[in-house]
Amino acid sequence: MTRIDTLTGTPPSDWAERTAARLDGSQLGLHLLTGVAVFLLLLPVLVALVVSTKESGIVTTVGDLVPGRAAVENYRRALVTYGFWRFMLNSFLMAVVVVVGKLLISLLAALALVYYRLPYKNLVFLFVLFTLLLPVPVRFIPLYRLIVELGWNNSLLAITVPYLASATTVFILRQHFLSIPASLVETAKLDGVGPVRFLVSVLIPMSRAVLVGVSVIMFVYAWNQYLWPLVVVDTESLQVAQVGLSLLRGQASSGEVAWSMVMTGSVLTLLPPLALLVLFRKPLLETFTIQQK
Known part of the structure:
Protein backbone atom coordinates (compact mmCIF):
# COMPACT_ATOMS: atom_id res chain seq x y z
CA MET A 1 0.00 0.00 0.00
CA THR A 2 1.41 3.40 -0.99
CA ARG A 3 1.84 5.87 1.85
CA ILE A 4 0.20 9.25 1.14
CA ASP A 5 1.80 12.50 2.27
CA THR A 6 -0.56 14.14 4.79
CA LEU A 7 0.21 17.69 3.60
CA THR A 8 0.09 17.35 -0.18
CA GLY A 9 -2.02 14.21 -0.61
CA THR A 10 0.55 12.67 -2.98
CA PRO A 11 3.08 9.86 -2.56
CA PRO A 12 6.44 11.03 -1.18
CA SER A 13 8.34 10.03 -4.31
CA ASP A 14 5.96 11.94 -6.59
CA TRP A 15 6.10 14.96 -4.31
CA ALA A 16 9.92 14.95 -4.36
CA GLU A 17 9.99 14.67 -8.15
CA ARG A 18 7.52 17.52 -8.56
CA THR A 19 9.45 19.69 -6.10
CA ALA A 20 12.69 19.04 -7.97
CA ALA A 21 11.00 19.84 -11.26
CA ARG A 22 9.66 23.12 -9.88
CA LEU A 23 13.11 24.03 -8.58
CA ASP A 24 14.72 23.20 -11.92
CA GLY A 25 12.12 25.31 -13.69
CA SER A 26 12.66 28.28 -11.39
CA GLN A 27 16.44 28.02 -11.75
CA LEU A 28 16.11 27.82 -15.52
CA GLY A 29 13.94 30.92 -15.52
CA LEU A 30 16.44 32.72 -13.30
CA HIS A 31 19.29 31.80 -15.63
CA LEU A 32 17.33 32.99 -18.65
CA LEU A 33 16.48 36.28 -16.95
CA THR A 34 20.12 36.77 -15.99
CA GLY A 35 21.23 36.00 -19.54
CA VAL A 36 18.78 38.54 -20.98
CA ALA A 37 19.94 41.20 -18.49
CA VAL A 38 23.61 40.56 -19.33
CA PHE A 39 22.85 40.70 -23.05
CA LEU A 40 21.04 44.03 -22.69
CA LEU A 41 23.98 45.42 -20.71
CA LEU A 42 26.50 44.24 -23.29
CA LEU A 43 24.44 45.25 -26.32
CA PRO A 44 25.76 48.87 -26.55
CA VAL A 45 29.34 47.61 -26.24
CA LEU A 46 28.76 44.99 -28.92
CA VAL A 47 27.23 47.59 -31.25
CA ALA A 48 30.18 49.94 -30.68
CA LEU A 49 32.61 47.09 -31.35
CA VAL A 50 30.87 46.16 -34.61
CA VAL A 51 30.60 49.76 -35.82
CA SER A 52 34.31 50.33 -35.11
CA THR A 53 35.14 47.71 -37.74
CA LYS A 54 33.13 49.33 -40.55
CA GLU A 55 34.16 51.92 -43.10
CA SER A 56 30.93 53.83 -42.62
CA GLY A 57 29.58 53.96 -39.10
CA ILE A 58 26.01 54.80 -40.05
CA VAL A 59 23.59 52.08 -38.88
CA THR A 60 20.01 52.25 -40.17
CA THR A 61 18.89 48.61 -40.05
CA VAL A 62 19.71 45.47 -38.13
CA GLY A 63 21.45 44.17 -41.24
CA ASP A 64 24.06 46.93 -40.88
CA LEU A 65 25.24 45.37 -37.59
CA VAL A 66 27.63 43.06 -39.39
CA PRO A 67 31.39 43.28 -38.71
CA GLY A 68 33.28 45.13 -41.41
CA ARG A 69 36.81 44.85 -42.75
CA ALA A 70 38.19 48.24 -41.71
CA ALA A 71 38.99 47.41 -38.09
CA VAL A 72 42.79 47.58 -38.42
CA GLU A 73 42.65 50.79 -40.42
CA ASN A 74 40.20 52.46 -38.05
CA TYR A 75 42.23 51.67 -34.94
CA ARG A 76 45.44 52.73 -36.68
CA ARG A 77 43.90 56.05 -37.70
CA ALA A 78 42.52 56.69 -34.23
CA LEU A 79 45.77 55.89 -32.42
CA VAL A 80 48.33 57.25 -34.91
CA THR A 81 46.70 59.72 -37.29
CA TYR A 82 44.53 61.46 -34.71
CA GLY A 83 46.96 60.86 -31.82
CA PHE A 84 44.45 59.16 -29.53
CA TRP A 85 47.28 57.25 -27.84
Whole structure:
Protein backbone atom coordinates (compact mmCIF):
# COMPACT_ATOMS: atom_id res chain seq x y z
CA MET A 1 0.00 0.00 0.00
CA THR A 2 1.41 3.40 -0.99
CA ARG A 3 1.84 5.87 1.85
CA ILE A 4 0.20 9.25 1.14
CA ASP A 5 1.80 12.50 2.27
CA THR A 6 -0.56 14.14 4.79
CA LEU A 7 0.21 17.69 3.60
CA THR A 8 0.09 17.35 -0.18
CA GLY A 9 -2.02 14.21 -0.61
CA THR A 10 0.55 12.67 -2.98
CA PRO A 11 3.08 9.86 -2.56
CA PRO A 12 6.44 11.03 -1.18
CA SER A 13 8.34 10.03 -4.31
CA ASP A 14 5.96 11.94 -6.59
CA TRP A 15 6.10 14.96 -4.31
CA ALA A 16 9.92 14.95 -4.36
CA GLU A 17 9.99 14.67 -8.15
CA ARG A 18 7.52 17.52 -8.56
CA THR A 19 9.45 19.69 -6.10
CA ALA A 20 12.69 19.04 -7.97
CA ALA A 21 11.00 19.84 -11.26
CA ARG A 22 9.66 23.12 -9.88
CA LEU A 23 13.11 24.03 -8.58
CA ASP A 24 14.72 23.20 -11.92
CA GLY A 25 12.12 25.31 -13.69
CA SER A 26 12.66 28.28 -11.39
CA GLN A 27 16.44 28.02 -11.75
CA LEU A 28 16.11 27.82 -15.52
CA GLY A 29 13.94 30.92 -15.52
CA LEU A 30 16.44 32.72 -13.30
CA HIS A 31 19.29 31.80 -15.63
CA LEU A 32 17.33 32.99 -18.65
CA LEU A 33 16.48 36.28 -16.95
CA THR A 34 20.12 36.77 -15.99
CA GLY A 35 21.23 36.00 -19.54
CA VAL A 36 18.78 38.54 -20.98
CA ALA A 37 19.94 41.20 -18.49
CA VAL A 38 23.61 40.56 -19.33
CA PHE A 39 22.85 40.70 -23.05
CA LEU A 40 21.04 44.03 -22.69
CA LEU A 41 23.98 45.42 -20.71
CA LEU A 42 26.50 44.24 -23.29
CA LEU A 43 24.44 45.25 -26.32
CA PRO A 44 25.76 48.87 -26.55
CA VAL A 45 29.34 47.61 -26.24
CA LEU A 46 28.76 44.99 -28.92
CA VAL A 47 27.23 47.59 -31.25
CA ALA A 48 30.18 49.94 -30.68
CA LEU A 49 32.61 47.09 -31.35
CA VAL A 50 30.87 46.16 -34.61
CA VAL A 51 30.60 49.76 -35.82
CA SER A 52 34.31 50.33 -35.11
CA THR A 53 35.14 47.71 -37.74
CA LYS A 54 33.13 49.33 -40.55
CA GLU A 55 34.16 51.92 -43.10
CA SER A 56 30.93 53.83 -42.62
CA GLY A 57 29.58 53.96 -39.10
CA ILE A 58 26.01 54.80 -40.05
CA VAL A 59 23.59 52.08 -38.88
CA THR A 60 20.01 52.25 -40.17
CA THR A 61 18.89 48.61 -40.05
CA VAL A 62 19.71 45.47 -38.13
CA GLY A 63 21.45 44.17 -41.24
CA ASP A 64 24.06 46.93 -40.88
CA LEU A 65 25.24 45.37 -37.59
CA VAL A 66 27.63 43.06 -39.39
CA PRO A 67 31.39 43.28 -38.71
CA GLY A 68 33.28 45.13 -41.41
CA ARG A 69 36.81 44.85 -42.75
CA ALA A 70 38.19 48.24 -41.71
CA ALA A 71 38.99 47.41 -38.09
CA VAL A 72 42.79 47.58 -38.42
CA GLU A 73 42.65 50.79 -40.42
CA ASN A 74 40.20 52.46 -38.05
CA TYR A 75 42.23 51.67 -34.94
CA ARG A 76 45.44 52.73 -36.68
CA ARG A 77 43.90 56.05 -37.70
CA ALA A 78 42.52 56.69 -34.23
CA LEU A 79 45.77 55.89 -32.42
CA VAL A 80 48.33 57.25 -34.91
CA THR A 81 46.70 59.72 -37.29
CA TYR A 82 44.53 61.46 -34.71
CA GLY A 83 46.96 60.86 -31.82
CA PHE A 84 44.45 59.16 -29.53
CA TRP A 85 47.28 57.25 -27.84
CA ARG A 86 48.38 60.55 -26.28
CA PHE A 87 44.97 61.13 -24.74
CA MET A 88 44.97 57.61 -23.31
CA LEU A 89 48.47 58.12 -21.89
CA ASN A 90 47.36 61.34 -20.21
CA SER A 91 44.35 59.56 -18.70
CA PHE A 92 46.55 56.72 -17.50
CA LEU A 93 49.04 59.09 -15.83
CA MET A 94 46.20 61.03 -14.24
CA ALA A 95 44.53 57.85 -12.94
CA VAL A 96 47.78 56.43 -11.51
CA VAL A 97 48.67 59.66 -9.70
CA VAL A 98 45.14 59.97 -8.32
CA VAL A 99 45.09 56.35 -7.12
CA VAL A 100 48.48 56.56 -5.38
CA GLY A 101 47.83 59.97 -3.79
CA LYS A 102 44.26 59.24 -2.77
CA LEU A 103 45.21 55.87 -1.31
CA LEU A 104 48.00 57.38 0.79
CA ILE A 105 45.84 60.21 2.15
CA SER A 106 42.87 57.92 2.81
CA LEU A 107 45.03 55.38 4.66
CA LEU A 108 46.41 58.04 6.96
CA ALA A 109 42.95 59.54 7.52
CA ALA A 110 41.37 56.17 8.32
CA LEU A 111 44.29 55.30 10.62
CA ALA A 112 43.75 58.50 12.58
CA LEU A 113 39.97 58.09 12.77
CA VAL A 114 40.14 54.52 14.06
CA TYR A 115 43.29 54.22 16.19
CA TYR A 116 43.94 57.74 17.51
CA ARG A 117 42.19 59.51 20.36
CA LEU A 118 41.25 62.70 18.59
CA PRO A 119 38.94 65.36 20.03
CA TYR A 120 35.56 65.35 18.30
CA LYS A 121 36.64 62.40 16.18
CA ASN A 122 33.09 61.38 15.29
CA LEU A 123 32.26 64.95 14.33
CA VAL A 124 35.27 65.04 12.03
CA PHE A 125 34.15 61.81 10.41
CA LEU A 126 30.65 63.22 9.90
CA PHE A 127 32.17 66.29 8.25
CA VAL A 128 34.13 64.00 5.92
CA LEU A 129 30.90 62.23 4.98
CA PHE A 130 29.14 65.57 4.57
CA THR A 131 31.44 66.41 1.65
CA LEU A 132 29.68 63.66 -0.31
CA LEU A 133 26.53 65.81 -0.33
CA LEU A 134 28.23 68.62 -2.26
CA PRO A 135 27.73 68.29 -6.04
CA VAL A 136 30.99 68.36 -7.95
CA PRO A 137 30.00 71.22 -10.34
CA VAL A 138 29.34 73.48 -7.33
CA ARG A 139 33.07 73.42 -6.54
CA PHE A 140 34.24 74.13 -10.08
CA ILE A 141 34.32 77.95 -9.98
CA PRO A 142 36.26 78.42 -6.71
CA LEU A 143 38.47 75.46 -7.53
CA TYR A 144 39.22 76.82 -11.00
CA ARG A 145 40.15 80.22 -9.59
CA LEU A 146 42.44 78.58 -7.07
CA ILE A 147 44.14 76.47 -9.75
CA VAL A 148 44.69 79.53 -11.96
CA GLU A 149 46.09 81.60 -9.08
CA LEU A 150 48.53 78.79 -8.28
CA GLY A 151 49.56 78.61 -11.93
CA TRP A 152 48.63 74.94 -12.23
CA ASN A 153 46.26 75.19 -15.19
CA ASN A 154 47.30 73.20 -18.27
CA SER A 155 49.31 70.80 -16.12
CA LEU A 156 49.07 67.36 -14.55
CA LEU A 157 48.64 68.99 -11.13
CA ALA A 158 45.40 70.63 -12.24
CA ILE A 159 43.70 67.33 -13.07
CA THR A 160 45.10 65.27 -10.18
CA VAL A 161 45.41 67.35 -6.98
CA PRO A 162 41.65 68.17 -6.71
CA TYR A 163 40.87 64.42 -6.70
CA LEU A 164 43.33 63.36 -4.00
CA ALA A 165 40.81 63.64 -1.14
CA SER A 166 38.10 60.98 -1.12
CA ALA A 167 35.40 60.63 1.56
CA THR A 168 34.25 57.33 0.03
CA THR A 169 37.70 55.74 0.28
CA VAL A 170 38.12 56.98 3.85
CA PHE A 171 34.75 55.47 4.77
CA ILE A 172 35.56 52.06 3.21
CA LEU A 173 38.99 51.86 4.85
CA ARG A 174 37.61 52.99 8.21
CA GLN A 175 34.98 50.27 8.14
CA HIS A 176 37.60 47.68 7.28
CA PHE A 177 39.97 48.82 10.04
CA LEU A 178 37.13 48.56 12.55
CA SER A 179 36.73 44.88 11.61
CA ILE A 180 40.34 44.07 12.60
CA PRO A 181 40.46 42.34 16.01
CA ALA A 182 41.27 44.64 18.91
CA SER A 183 43.61 42.02 20.38
CA LEU A 184 45.94 42.47 17.43
CA VAL A 185 46.07 46.21 18.08
CA GLU A 186 46.78 45.71 21.77
CA THR A 187 49.56 43.24 20.97
CA ALA A 188 51.17 45.74 18.62
CA LYS A 189 51.03 48.42 21.33
CA LEU A 190 52.64 46.11 23.88
CA ASP A 191 55.43 45.31 21.42
CA GLY A 192 56.13 49.01 21.00
CA VAL A 193 55.08 49.18 17.37
CA GLY A 194 54.70 52.79 16.21
CA PRO A 195 51.81 54.05 14.11
CA VAL A 196 53.72 54.11 10.81
CA ARG A 197 55.16 50.64 11.34
CA PHE A 198 51.74 49.37 12.43
CA LEU A 199 50.25 50.75 9.23
CA VAL A 200 52.93 49.31 6.96
CA SER A 201 53.52 45.98 8.71
CA VAL A 202 50.03 45.11 9.96
CA LEU A 203 47.19 47.10 8.42
CA ILE A 204 48.32 47.16 4.79
CA PRO A 205 49.12 43.39 4.58
CA MET A 206 45.78 42.58 6.24
CA SER A 207 43.94 44.99 3.91
CA ARG A 208 45.57 43.97 0.64
CA ALA A 209 42.40 42.75 -1.05
CA VAL A 210 40.40 45.80 0.05
CA LEU A 211 43.15 48.16 -1.08
CA VAL A 212 43.25 46.52 -4.49
CA GLY A 213 39.48 46.80 -4.83
CA VAL A 214 39.48 50.44 -3.75
CA SER A 215 42.32 51.18 -6.17
CA VAL A 216 40.33 49.71 -9.06
CA ILE A 217 37.33 51.86 -8.14
CA MET A 218 39.48 54.98 -7.93
CA PHE A 219 41.22 54.20 -11.23
CA VAL A 220 37.93 53.81 -13.09
CA TYR A 221 36.61 57.01 -11.49
CA ALA A 222 39.70 59.00 -12.49
CA TRP A 223 39.82 57.45 -15.96
CA ASN A 224 36.23 58.52 -16.71
CA GLN A 225 36.69 62.18 -15.77
CA TYR A 226 35.51 64.55 -18.49
CA LEU A 227 34.10 67.85 -17.27
CA TRP A 228 36.94 69.05 -15.00
CA PRO A 229 39.77 68.30 -17.51
CA LEU A 230 37.71 70.01 -20.19
CA VAL A 231 37.44 73.13 -18.02
CA VAL A 232 40.96 73.37 -16.62
CA VAL A 233 43.08 72.16 -19.57
CA ASP A 234 43.26 74.26 -22.75
CA THR A 235 46.09 72.50 -24.57
CA GLU A 236 44.84 69.69 -26.78
CA SER A 237 47.95 67.53 -26.33
CA LEU A 238 47.39 67.49 -22.55
CA GLN A 239 43.77 66.38 -22.68
CA VAL A 240 42.48 63.05 -21.38
CA ALA A 241 40.79 60.24 -23.28
CA GLN A 242 37.21 61.23 -22.47
CA VAL A 243 37.75 64.73 -23.86
CA GLY A 244 39.75 63.22 -26.72
CA LEU A 245 36.62 61.39 -27.85
CA SER A 246 34.88 64.69 -28.54
CA LEU A 247 37.98 65.98 -30.33
CA LEU A 248 38.11 62.80 -32.37
CA ARG A 249 34.48 63.28 -33.36
CA GLY A 250 35.19 66.86 -34.38
CA GLN A 251 38.18 65.91 -36.52
CA ALA A 252 36.42 63.04 -38.23
CA SER A 253 33.01 64.65 -38.69
CA SER A 254 33.78 65.88 -42.20
CA GLY A 255 34.64 62.39 -43.50
CA GLU A 256 32.56 59.33 -44.22
CA VAL A 257 33.84 57.36 -41.24
CA ALA A 258 32.85 59.77 -38.47
CA TRP A 259 30.79 57.40 -36.34
CA SER A 260 33.10 54.45 -36.89
CA MET A 261 35.99 56.57 -35.59
CA VAL A 262 33.97 57.65 -32.57
CA MET A 263 33.12 54.03 -31.78
CA THR A 264 36.77 53.07 -32.29
CA GLY A 265 37.82 55.65 -29.72
CA SER A 266 35.06 54.48 -27.37
CA VAL A 267 36.26 50.88 -27.54
CA LEU A 268 39.86 51.96 -26.90
CA THR A 269 38.73 54.03 -23.91
CA LEU A 270 36.81 51.07 -22.51
CA LEU A 271 39.72 48.60 -22.59
CA PRO A 272 41.90 49.71 -19.59
CA PRO A 273 39.12 49.87 -16.95
CA LEU A 274 37.52 46.70 -18.34
CA ALA A 275 40.83 44.84 -18.04
CA LEU A 276 41.21 45.95 -14.42
CA LEU A 277 37.65 44.96 -13.53
CA VAL A 278 38.18 41.49 -15.00
CA LEU A 279 41.61 40.93 -13.43
CA PHE A 280 40.68 42.17 -9.96
CA ARG A 281 37.03 41.16 -9.74
CA LYS A 282 37.47 39.17 -6.51
CA PRO A 283 39.06 42.01 -4.47
CA LEU A 284 36.45 44.34 -5.93
CA LEU A 285 33.59 42.16 -4.70
CA GLU A 286 35.22 41.96 -1.28
CA THR A 287 35.38 45.75 -1.17
CA PHE A 288 31.67 46.06 -1.96
CA THR A 289 30.79 43.64 0.86
CA ILE A 290 33.12 45.16 3.46
CA GLN A 291 30.24 46.56 5.50
CA GLN A 292 28.88 43.06 6.17
CA LYS A 293 31.91 42.02 8.27
